Amino acid sequence: MSRCVPAYRLFVLLADSTVVTETIDQASLSGLLHNRFYWITAGDELLTDPMLPKFSNILQVLPLIECQDYRRATISNETNNLREEMWATCMRQDSSITAKYEIYSSFTDNSGITKFRKTWRWSIKEKQFIANKTENNVFMNKHRAIYNRRLIVTSQLAWPTVIKYYNKTTNETLWDGFCFQILREISKVYNFSFDVIQPPDNQWGAQDENGRWSGMVGMVMRGEADVAVGPFTITDLRERFIDFTYPYAEAGLTLVMKKPQEQNKAFKILKPLNWRVWYLIPSMMIVVGIVIHVATLISPFDRRQIAKRFERKCPKKARKKSSLENTIWLTFGTILEQGADFYPKAQSGRIMVMCWWFFTIIILATYTADLAAYLTVPDIPAPVNSLEELLLQHRVQPITTTGTSTESLFKGATDGTVYSRVGDRMKTMPKVYSMEEATEYVDQGNWVYITDTSTADYVVKHPCGQYVVADEIFYITGYGFVLPENSQLKEAFDERIIRLHQSGLLKKWNDAWAAMDSDCKDDTIHAAVINQGIDLETIIGLLVILGCSIGLALLVLGFEVVVFNMKQRRLKTISESFGRRRQRADNSRGECGVELQHVNRIVWTDHSLY
Numbered sequence: 001m002s003r004c005v006p007a008y009r010l011f012v013l014l015a016d017s018t019v020v021t022e023t024i025d026q027a028s029l030s031g032l033l034h035n036r037f038y039w040i041t042a043g044d045e046l047l048t049d050p051m052l053p054k055f056s057n058i059l060q061v062l063p064l065i066e067c068q069d070y071r072r073a074t075i076s077n078e079t080n081n082l083r084e085e086m087w088a089t090c091m092r093q094d095s096s097i098t099a100k101y102e103i104y105s106s107f108t109d110n111s112g113i114t115k116f117r118k119t120w121r122w123s124i125k126e127k128q129f130i131a132n133k134t135e136n137n138v139f140m141n142k143h144r145a146i147y148n149r150r151l152i153v154t155s156q157l158a159w160p161t162v163i164k165y166y167n168k169t170t171n172e173t174l175w176d177g178f179c180f181q182i183l184r185e186i187s188k189v190y191n192f193s194f195d196v197i198q199p200p201d202n203q204w205g206a207q208d209e210n211g212r213w214s215g216m217v218g219m220v221m222r223g224e225a226d227v228a229v230g231p232f233t234i235t236d237l238r239e240r241f242i243d244f245t246y247p248y249a250e251a252g253l254t255l256v257m258k259k260p261q262e263q264n265k266a267f268k269i270l271k272p273l274n275w276r277v278w279y280l281i282p283s284m285m286i287v288v289g290i291v292i293h294v295a296t297l298i299s300p301f302d303r304r305q306i307a308k309r310f311e312r313k314c315p316k317k318a319r320k321k322s323s324l325e326n327t328i329w330l331t332f333g334t335i336l337e338q339g340a341d342f343y344p345k346a347q348s349g350r351i352m353v354m355c356w357w358f359f360t361i362i363i364l365a366t367y368t369a370d371l372a373a374y375l376t377v378p379d380i381p382a383p384v385n386s387l388e389e390l391l392l393q394h395r396v397q398p399i400t401t402t403g404t405s406t407e408s409l410f411k412g413a414t415d416g417t418v419y420s421r422v423g424d425r426m427k428t429m430p431k432v433y434s435m436e437e438a439t440e441y442v443d444q445g446n447w448v449y450i451t452d453t454s455t456a457d458y459v460v461k462h463p464c465g466q467y468v469v470a471d472e473i474f475y476i477t478g479y480g481f482v483l484p485e486n487s488q489l490k491e492a493f494d495e496r497i498i499r500l501h502q503s504g505l506l507k508k509w510n511d512a513w514a515a516m517d518s519d520c521k522d523d524t525i526h527a528a529v530i531n532q533g534i535d536l537e538t539i540i541g542l543l544v545i546l547g548c549s550i551g552l553a554l555l556v557l558g559f560e561v562v563v564f565n566m567k568q569r570r571l572k573t574i575s576e577s578f579g580r581r582r583q584r585a586d587n588s589r590g591e592c593g594v595e596l597q598h599v600n601r602i603v604w605t606d607h608s609l610y
Contacts, residue, residue, distance in 0.1 A: 010038045028053060038139060052114040055147045057139045058106040060116065107140035108147070146489055151194040153183070154216045154225035156202060159435055160458045160513040161231045178454075178513040179229045179481070182248055182506070186496045197225065202433040203403030204232065205482070215403050217242060220482050227489065228482035231452060233405040235477070243485050246494040247478030248506055249454065253406060255384060255470035256449040256456045257396065258442050267544075272370035273363075281363065285335060288356050289328030292349055296327065299346035335360045384448055386472040387418050391425075398422055399441055400450045402431045409475065410450075422450075435459065442467065452479070457514045 011032070013023055020041050027033050039058040052058075103120040119140060123130045155175065157164045163177040175196050187194065197219075205217025205228075213221055216228040221241055231251075234244045270278065330340040334357060344350050384390050390398060400406045410426055413419035429447075432438045435455060441447040443466075449459070453473060460467040483490050500506045 010040070013039060013041045015042075024052070024058070033058070052106065055108045056106050056114055058116075059139065060104045062102050062104065105140040146190045146192045146492060149192045151192055151226040151489075152224070153194045153196045153227055153229050154199060154219050155179070155196055155229045156198050156204075156216070157434060158230050158455065159462075160516060161454060162229065178510055179231065179248075181509055181513075182497065182500065183229055183481075185500065185505075186493060189496055190492055194226075196229075201403070204230070204401070204405070205238070206403045206405070206408050207237065213241065217482055220484055223484065226484075226487075227493075230481075231454060231479045232482050233452070233477055234480055235405050235408075237408070238405070238482075241485065243483040243487055243490050244478075244480040245483060245490060246497045246501075247480045248497050248500075249479045249510060250476060251453040251479060252473040252476035253409075253450055254453050254456050254473050255387075255390065255398075256439075256442060256451060256459050256467055257384060257470070258445050259466055259468045260383060268374050269371065269545075271374050272367050277363075281335065284359070285331040286328060288352065289331045290324065292330065292344060292352050292356075293324045293327040295346070295349045295352060296344055299344075299348050331356060335363070337364065383468060383470070385470045387422055387474065390448060391418070391421055396446055396448045397429065398425050398450050399429045399432065399438060399447045400426065401435070401438060402433055406450060406452075439467070454479075454510070454514065461515070 011027075013020055015023070024033070024039070024041075027039070033039070033053045033056045037057070039056075040061065041058065042061045101122040102118055104116040105119040106114050106116055108114050117140065121130055122128075155162050158179075159177070161178045162175065162180065164173060164175055166172075167174050173196075183194070199214075199216045199219060201214055203215030205213055205215035207213050212218065216225070216230070217232075217238060219225045220228050231249075232238075232244065234247060238244070326340070326342040330342060330353070333340045334353075337360075344353060384393065384396060390396070398410075400410070407426070410419050410423035413423055430441065432441065435451070438447075438449045438451070439459060442449050449456075451459075453469075456469045460469050481493065483493070497506075
């Protein structure tokens, strides 16, 4: 609904005190002493009418007469007759009479009574008016155009700067947040109240193809609201049509994305090496073991050493030392940095073992170095930390709130720039009108939310650990409230916001609202990968491998027991058939020093068992 705003006008009244008083009384009755009208009078005495309206803007200019040979007389403190007599005397005695002027301005105190206070005086030396140390304004009530007014404020939800909630006790909608804390502080100083309305299209304000403005910016331009409160980005395009208050904060844009989740954390111990390498290592152990075994059998120097040491005493033991089983066990023990019972004696076999040792040293050093990094650094997909990185991938697409300056920034950017390329990606994005709708798309994992840093800080902390923000902050600008063009409210709002900046309250409030109901730490909200400790989930894969190995060992043990029992039954059958040889078997002894027991109690040691 459009409203008519009366013009601001200045009245100058030059007359004696009687005419000035009568004129002021008539102006008061006619409503011409409203705080939108300014009066300058040059009466002889100060106005002391207690019926003056609150926050009237009236100046009274009082001259002072000064003679060289006579004392100074202040007109307002003398009668008219004395004034005329002194003026005549000064004129007769000395022509070098200098007139001084003092300016008294009306002001309304805390009790609502209009009084006058000297604010400016004329300096003969500097030939100009000089303000008192405590006053900087000619009209002391110049910012009081909003006193006792009820402003129409438009706003909408934007955590944490604008918070909307419903009070069930009073059945009313309440508004809070960083921006409304600033607005309430200003309202206390200037004694105004306000009603809050929401934009019907749920938009902040953007210009369409026909030049019409939507959202809250359009409401202020059309006079449907006195001020729009929220995190409005101060842009050159908007300032052509509206006014902004002094920036209450400076912020930029950044990227909010779903926190990448680590996959297959349980088997991170296997990730330092590629799966092809894992297949290669056991294959190489078998191949190298076979090669060493063949070299041991073929080499005459190795046979000579075996014969020299073992064949004279125990040929079976010599054959067992150089078996394929032992050579493969040698390669397996080497890869695990353990020893073995058998080593080649010939130089050819030793060269092969030396090459295998060198291979295992490289593999173990590479695995050990990478294992520490894999266990302490999360294995997550690379995050998007800048607009350039966003354009280099197609896993996620950009999204932003519809009808905001951020959308206009990218879609209206010059062709060929990074912003325009991001704007081209936004052509397929769905329309979202709030932070909550945008985060629902981010939860899908296919979208990156481009928003201001204050909103991004709130999103990543509520809930904690679900979202991360990019390292890059771009397009840094100010945020302010929206006012109509040439609004009389601007100077009053600006003065108070500047004072809040200087006192440090704005930063304190902003930090408090951003951290509200959150226990997040700063190192959990950024997309950069950070080190973490080794937890049970990280080494659970190692426990699984250990458990599987123990299970395999138990299966082999069961197989060995079964085979052993089968051999025992076979021996028992043989012993019954050859009972006559039992006594000779009890008295016989092995040539290698191994004592053979009764056939029924024989421990099968033949190598063919395995």
